[in-house]
Amino acid sequence: MREPRCLTVAKILCPRGMKGEVQINSLTDFPTRFKPGTTFVLYPPLPHVRWLTIEDAKFRGDKINLKFKEINDRGDAEKLRGHLLEIPIEKAEPLPRGSYWFHQIIGLEVVTTEGKSLGRVVEILRTGANDVYVVRPLGRGKEILIPAIKEVVEEIDLRTGRIMIKVIQGLME
Structure with a gap:
């Protein structure tokens, strides 16, 4: 199997609020990666958005709400529904011995x-x-x-x- 260039770390579920926040489903064992300043690859990309950078992150139980610098209203946030957030493979956290991607x-x-x-x-x-x-x-x-x-x-x-x-x-x- 060919090594992927990116790893999926979250799925965007739905918009939250009117200022472009989204709720995500984290698919990573490293939730600390969802902090302001972190940049993700959007997959599949939108015509005007390929990269998203976290401006703010709110952790509410098992839910995570993110505000991206590039998204400023609910309409644009809605376009992200169902898309994936990925990181380049070289930015992946090292796994403990006996663990696998x-x-x-x-x-x-x-x-x-x-x-x-x-x-x-x-x-x-x-x-x-x-x-x-x-x-x-x-x-x-x-x-x-x-x-x-x-x-x-x-x-x-x-x-x-x-x-x-x-x-x-x-x-x-």
Whole structure:
């Protein structure tokens, strides 16, 4: 899999107020990146906006409201709905040992400790308690949901493109 140039860190949900604020859904484990002066790539870009710089950030529980320097009214904020905020890959926070970016996991083959191939990871769900890998079988069959927990995931090997899992009771039912 090709290394991306940018990483998605948030999705813009909706406008807030009349002065161009937006509410976002943070997709990062590093909420400290949402501070005044931080610049993001807008994806997909709008004809007149490619970069957005935070002017003000308000944290309200699990919600984050942002005011960008480039957006000054509710109409322009509405145009951002559904767009993504990204950062250049070189500005990504270093991950702890044993942690991976989603783009590194998606596409990997999932194999049991007995050597049976279950398919490839096509999506990662964030459940709050732990991530869940959505595995699509190579042939026919239903997608398999694999919890990304140490009791199940034995090894992630980016070099070989494989995730080794231990099948625990109830996992494949």
